[in-house]
Amino acid sequence: MSNLPQEIHAYVVGxxxxxxxxxxxxPEFDLIESGIVDSLGLVRMVxxxxxxxxxPIDDIPLKPEHFRSIGAIAAFVETATRAAA
Known part of the structure; x- marks a missing residue:
């Protein structure tokens, strides 16, 4: 998943x-504090x-720290996909 941050960046931009x-x-820009991702956006992101x-959607905890930045989202996805494998 070497392109993961770029993929997430493209998704957020789009x-x-x-x-x-x-x-x-x-990668460190705060998506929540800036208002780019709100509660509805968080649901869309999940x-x-x-x-x-x-x-698995049940394995995605809705914790703001997982979605605060592109870097945090990428780290969460990497951890979650390793755990699911």
Whole structure:
């Protein structure tokens, strides 16, 4: 999953930025604090991760720290996919 951060970045840009400049969207950029991902966005993100990376949806805890940044999401997905294997 070497392209995982780039895949997640592309998903966030496509689904949440709606034409805005993604220049500030670094791996550490706080998606929740900035308001890019809200509670509905979190549900959309969980659904996407479950489908795209074959993570059972029941195994995805809705903890903000897992979704705070692209880096955090990538780390969570890597851990969850290893655990599911």
């Amino acid at each position: 689904e949440f930025l709606d034409g805005e400049d993604p220049a500030d969207l670094t 659904s996407h991760l479950a489908g795209a990376y074959a993570i």
